[in-house]
Amino acid sequence: MINDDQLFHLLRTALPAADTTAPSRDLWPAVVQRSEARIEVSSADWSLAALVAIALLMFPEWFWFLAYHL
Amino acid sequence: MPDGLDGELLERFVQGDQTAFETLFRQFEADVYRWIVRIVRDRSAADDVLVEAFWRAYRGRARFDASRSFGAWLRRIATNAALDHLREARKHTAWRIADDTMPAAPRPDQAITESIALAFRSLPLKLQIVATLALVEEQPYSDIADALDLPVGTIKSRVFRATRALRKELARLGITP
Numbered sequence: 001m002i003n004d005d006q007l008f009h010l011l012r013t014a015l016p017a018a019d020t021t022a023p024s025r026d027l028w029p030a031v032v033q034r035s036e037a038r039i040e041v042s043s044a045d046w047s048l049a050a051l052v053a054i055a056l057l058m059f060p061e062w063f064w065f066l067a068y069h070l
Numbered sequence: 071m072p073d074g075l076d077g078e079l080l081e082r083f084v085q086g087d088q089t090a091f092e093t094l095f096r097q098f099e100a101d102v103y104r105w106i107v108r109i110v111r112d113r114s115a116a117d118d119v120l121v122e123a124f125w126r127a128y129r130g131r132a133r134f135d136a137s138r139s140f141g142a143w144l145r146r147i148a149t150n151a152a153l154d155h156l157r158e159a160r161k162h163t164a165w166r167i168a169d170d171t172m173p174a175a176p177r178p179d180q181a182i183t184e185s186i187a188l189a190f191r192s193l194p195l196k197l198q199i200v201a202t203l204a205l206v207e208e209q210p211y212s213d214i215a216d217a218l219d220l221p222v223g224t225i226k227s228r229v230f231r232a233t234r235a236l237r238k239e240l241a242r243l244g245i246t247p
Contacts, residue, residue: 002237002245008205010245011236014186015206018107022100023117028092030117034125035088 075140084131091131095124098141102148105217108207109152109199110159119155123148142216149199149217156195182245189239193232200225201232 002010056063075094082090102123107116126147127134134143190198199218203209204225211229215222 002240004233007233007237007240010182010186010240011201011205014183015111015190015202017207018104018111020107020113020116021104023103023120024113025117027099027117027121028095030121031095031124031128032088034121035091035128 077136080134080136080140084134084136086131091124091128094140098144099124101141102144105145106148106152108203108209109149110155111202115155115159119148119151122155123151126151145217146219153195153199156199160191160195185240185243185245189236189243189245192239193235197228197232197235200228201236204229205233 052066056066075097079090079093083094099120103116103120106119106123107113110116110119123144127144130147134140190201193201200214203214203217204211211222211225215225218225
């Protein structure tokens with residue numbers, strides 16, 4: 001069985017420690033772009049919202065039931 | 071302030087001021103990037119994870135407690151973003167032994183290297199990240215605990231379990247010193 005020292009030696013030989021100090025390019029524009037990206041709403045979400053709205057119009061008494069569970 | 075940061079700067083960040091956000095980004099970018107590279111071990115992926123981490127920090131800025139360290143809070147967010155990346159990468163691709171752009175390691179035997187990578191990949195992610203940071207990157211347990219938001223005792227226990235599992239897996243693969 002491999003002892004701890006041998007195991008650590010094998011690990012460090014196979015997986016060198018990362019010595020990278022900084023990104024290769026300026027990532028601030030990418031962060032800004034990400035922050036300003038519009039939140040995408042999928043068609044499934046819109047469909048679900050539409051179903052809930054229709055259900056509430058047809059059965060308004062369900063409102064409190066939904067409000068309790070949401 | 072725990073990081074020696076200007077309280078007003080942090081306050082402006084929490085309120086969504088982009089100039090304050092950029093100042094903090096410039097100040098912490100390198101430290102967070104180094105931490106992410108240690109976890110994901112791939113420079114190109116680290117770029118994406120860094121952007122994701124800062125975006126998450128900006129999105130969650132209202133939850134930042136100004137009495138605590140901004141750097142530690144950011145590192146925790148970056149660790150979670152890196153873990154999410156590793157989870158996603160595990161689903162789609164084989165785990166990388168090392169990025170091609172990382173420094174070349176002295177590899178006495180490619181088969182052993184691949185076996186060790188295989189043994190690493192077989193670890194549960196929560197043990198793999200701790201093993202990477204503690205055993206390969208030799209980071210202090212307290213830093214790992216802080217980044218994972220776990221007690222130091224839990225980190226020690228995970229290192230022990232990871233070591234035991236790796237030793238067992240390497241023995242199973244027939245790797246002997």
